[in-house]
Amino acid sequence: MSAAQHPAAELFEISGNSVPEGAISGFLAMPGSVSVRYAHWKSNVSPSRGTILLAHGRTECIEKYFETIGDLRRLGFGVATFDWRGQGGSTRLLSDPLKGHVEHFNQYLDDLDAVLTRVVLPDCKPPYYLLGHSTGGLVSLLAAPAVSNRVSRVVLMSPMLKLDNLPIRQLYLKQLVGLLTYMGFGRSYVPGTYGNIESKDFDSNKLTSDRNRYKRRNELAEQHRQLAVSGPTIAWLHSAFRASQHISQPGFASAISIPTLFILAGNDDVVSTPFSERYAQRMRAASFVTIAGARHEIFQEADFYREQALAAIDAFLPKAEGI
Numbered sequence: 001m002s003a004a005q006h007p008a009a010e011l012f013e014i015s016g017n018s019v020p021e022g023a024i025s026g027f028l029a030m031p032g033s034v035s036v037r038y039a040h041w042k043s044n045v046s047p048s049r050g051t052i053l054l055a056h057g058r059t060e061c062i063e064k065y066f067e068t069i070g071d072l073r074r075l076g077f078g079v080a081t082f083d084w085r086g087q088g089g090s091t092r093l094l095s096d097p098l099k100g101h102v103e104h105f106n107q108y109l110d111d112l113d114a115v116l117t118r119v120v121l122p123d124c125k126p127p128y129y130l131l132g133h134s135t136g137g138l139v140s141l142l143a144a145p146a147v148s149n150r151v152s153r154v155v156l157m158s159p160m161l162k163l164d165n166l167p168i169r170q171l172y173l174k175q176l177v178g179l180l181t182y183m184g185f186g187r188s189y190v191p192g193t194y195g196n197i198e199s200k201d202f203d204s205n206k207l208t209s210d211r212n213r214y215k216r217r218n219e220l221a222e223q224h225r226q227l228a229v230s231g232p233t234i235a236w237l238h239s240a241f242r243a244s245q246h247i248s249q250p251g252f253a254s255a256i257s258i259p260t261l262f263i264l265a266g267n268d269d270v271v272s273t274p275f276s277e278r279y280a281q282r283m284r285a286a287s288f289v290t291i292a293g294a295r296h297e298i299f300q301e302a303d304f305y306r307e308q309a310l311a312a313i314d315a316f317l318p319k320a321e322g323i
Contacts, residue, residue, distance in 0.1 A: 006119075009037045009089060012063055012224045017216055020069050024123075025062075028114050030085070036111050037062065037089035038119050040080035041073060047320040049076035050152070051124035053116060056081070057134030057160070057297075058100055058236075059229040061088030063220055068299045071306075075314050078124050082115045084108055084135075087229045094187055098230035101187065105243040108139045109146075116150065127152040129317055133299065134160045134271065138240070141247050144256045154260040155313055158268055158296050161244060162275040170241075177238040186235030193231020206269040208295050210302040217300060253282040261316045262288035263298065263309050270296040 006026035011019045025039035039062050043049065052072055054065060061083050069079045083090040085108075086101050093101050102108060120128060130151045132140030137159025144154055166173055180186070202214050221228040232240075246252070262280045264273045273290060280288040289312045291298060294305040301309075 007035075009039070011039060012220075012227065013066070014216070014219050014223050017063065017066050017220065019063075020066055020073070026119075027090075028082075028118055030110065030114060034085050034091045034093075036082055036085060036091075036114060038080065038082035038115050040119060040124055041069060041078060043076050043078045043125070044073040045076035045320075047076075048078055048125045049317065049320045050127040050129060051078040051080055051120060052129045052131050052317075053112075053120050053151075054079055054081040055112060055130065055132040055136030055140055056084065056088075057136055058084075058232065059087060060133075061220075061227045063088075063224070063227065064217060065299065071310055072313075075310070076320060077129075077317070080115065080120045080124055082111065082119075084111055088227055094233075097226075098228065099187070099189065100229045100232040101236050102239055103186075103235055105139060105142065105239050108135075109143055112139060112143055113146070116147065121150065127318070129153050129155065131155045131157065131313070132159065133157040134296065135240070137161075138243055138247070141256075142243060144258055144260070148256075148258045151258065153317060154258055155263060155316065156260065156276075157263045157298055157309065158265050158271055158273075159262065159276055160240065160271050161247065161279055162272040163240075163244075163270070164272045165269050174238075174241045177234050177241065180234045181238045186233060186238065188234055189231050190234055190237050206295060207297040208300045208302075209293075209305075210300065213300045213302075247279075253279060254284055256283055257285055259316075260286040261312065262286065263312055264288055264290040265294040265296055265298055265301075265305075266290050266292040267294060268296045 009025040009027050013019050022041050023039050027035040072079050086093045128151050130140050137156040208214050264276050280286040291305050291308050294301050298309045
């Protein structure tokens with residue numbers, strides 16, 4: 001089935017954040033009565049440089065990236081993107097739709113593979129590139145060995161390879177959430193995260209130094225509550241730790257042959273930038289760019305930081321033939 005035959009999916013907008021022209025959107029039916037919402041756009045430039053498959057972070061949705069989609073299209077790329085199961089416009093997995101939940105990150109790998117196989121490959125122009133932010137960066141790295149014959153290059157932005165600024169040592173936290181999951185509390189909120197949809201206090205946020213973009217992300221959650229996600233469940237955090245442990249196994253990094261660029265935030269208080277820098281150095285075909293002063297959500301940052309990230313992507317991904 002081509003993407004044109006999938007059920008249509010609505011995309012939502014707010015003032016100052018309109019749906020980019022030319023969107024094709026739909027739902028992919030997945031096992032277990034799960035639907036994954038996707039959308040894709042052609043390049044604004046001819047000839048096209050190929051298609052970027054954009055994988056978001058936890059709590060994010062397609063709508064949050066409308067501005068970035070426009071930027072990438074102006075660079076000559078088509079863009080395909082989607083909402084992970086459990087967030088955005090995709091199927092919520094628990095009776096409380098605000099819980100950020102997944103049983104295992106293999107389910108995210110299934111979502112990524114489905115969009116790549118059933119939407120991007122049949123309906124979007126090659127070559128294909130993978131761009132993952134935060135959680136999407138970790139999942140993209142997990143997927144790299146399996147997609148190397150379909151994806152030409154990978155860009156990882158602030159990838160969630162290791163969490164930073166945790167309330168207790170990571171080793172103890174990993175053991176605790178593993179025990180709680182085993183005891184049947186996996187579907188409970190991580191303590192202290194219940195009701196956390198979007199902080200209204202810009203001055204204390206760790207994600208961006210751009211007040212207007214921070215306001216936009218809050219307005220999107222307020223006006224379209226069906227897209228909002230609150231804190232993660234204990235099982236989600238346990239799964240994240242297991243995924244991080246998997247990519248840290250001896251030989252995993254050095255076995256990845258696909259050219260990879262890490263774009264890292266120099267002022268990241270969510271994930272560990274030094275860990276990602278060291279990880280990139282262990283890979284056979286990887287490099288990194290650390291943007292001094294940028295916070296975790298680089299694509300939601302001030303223009304000064306966003307433009308550096310876009311320039312790095314433009315330089316790393318090949319030009320179209322004849323240009």
